[in-house]
Amino acid sequence: MTSFIPFARPDIGQEEIDAVVEAMRSDWLTTGPVTQRFEHAFAETIGGVEAVAVNSATAGLHLAAEAIGIGPGDEVITTTHTFTATAEVVRYLGADPVFVDCDATTLNIDPARIEAAVTPRTKAIIVVHFGGLACDMDPIITIARRHGLQIIEDAAHALPTTYKGSMIGSLDTAATIYSFYATKTLVTGEGGMLVTRDPAIAKRARTMRLHGIDRDVFDRFTSSQSKWRYEIVAPGFKYNMTDVAAAMGLPQLRKMHLLHEKRSALATAYDEAFADLPLQLPAHPQPGDVHAWHLYVVRLRDETPMDRDGFIEGMAARGVGCSVHYIPLHLQPYWRDKYELRPEDFPASTDAFSRAVSIPLFSRMTTGERDTVIESVQSLLGRD
Ligand SMILES: *Cc1c(COP(=O)(O)O)cnc(C)c1O
Secondary structure, eight states, X not given: OOOOBOSOOXXXXXXXXXXXXXXXXXXXXXSSHHHHHHHHXXXXXXXXXXXXXXXXXXXXXXXXXXHTTOOTTOEEEEESSSXXXXXXXXXXXXXXXXXXXXXXXXXSBOHHHHHHHOOTTEEEEEEEOGGGOOOOHHHHHHHHHHHTOEEEEEOTTOTTOEEXXXXXXXXXXXXXEEEOBTTSSSOOBSOEEEEESOHHHHHHHHXXXXXXXXXXXXXXXXXXXXXXXXXXXXXOOBOBOOHHHHHHHHHHHHTHHHHHHHHXXXXXXXXXXXXXXXXXXXXXXXXXXXXXXXXXXXXXXXXXXXXXXXXXXXXXXXTXXXXXXXXXXXXXXXXXXXXXXXXXXXXXXXXXXXXXXXXXXXXXXXXXXXXXXXXXXXXXXXOO
């Protein structure tokens, strides 16, 4: 019996192990020269931005929302079809998320519904590039300009993703945040990166990620004068990335395109193998654009011989781990009760949730594992 195929598995090689050991043997451990190198390399990868390394995407989203001035009484429009981190950071600042439905095909936020949700209290929009497929950013940027709103991009799934030929992260928005959580397309265990084209947002995020200190610890300890002096300019947070984590991130970043090619090839294999099955397959980007393929989400059609839970159980019985992205926020007790949200107000997300299954897709998957996943789906849906 072959072993269980997990839903996700990090792709850690000898380079990462060697780099982490080297960082552990250095005198730094916490934020220092390796983190700075990781930031520079990441900024170069995106192009035309500053990068601020943090200990999670949640931290990065919080810092971005704080840096653009979100506060009590403000509203921030976001999608219901996401992980709770996207919206909880709005509550950290005493503001209110306003949830809108997703597009039924892409599962990304529906631009038409954004405009309908704008009120005099609206300050910003947080978009999520679901699964690694870019949101249609042009209309969203147009709506934001028309109403004087800022845009934050939750790019936890979107490395490397492009929109009309440009890397996500390099578009004309306030800030973009990546996650390096263990299941994401680049991993540091826990970690994240805030990128921005706005030097004022970068400066504020750097200050607030470390206690509101006006200079990075690294600069403080290495600049020629006043090694001990620092100033607290705000009640900041403790969101800095460690050099041990950044050491893992650097070789991961160098391999980004290689790892993406492997995920892309798996997505193509799934597309072909599942084409004739009673499944709705994931949406693709416009020709020439890149889907990061963090997730491969299929949806069961009405004629599928079992429901979503039955499908996941059947896959597990065949040794394949699946997941669901997401249980929409409007169905979660906290959000549902606080904002009196009803399933019928989010028909696309509610329907997607009832049908969606995320199939394992990770760069370290062997061809044998890939074939097991494909054969499991085919046999479960009655094609042997
Ligand atoms: C993973 C994820 C996050 C949170 O990332 P962390 O690095 O774990 O804080 C936020 N938004 C989305 C859409 C995610 O998938």
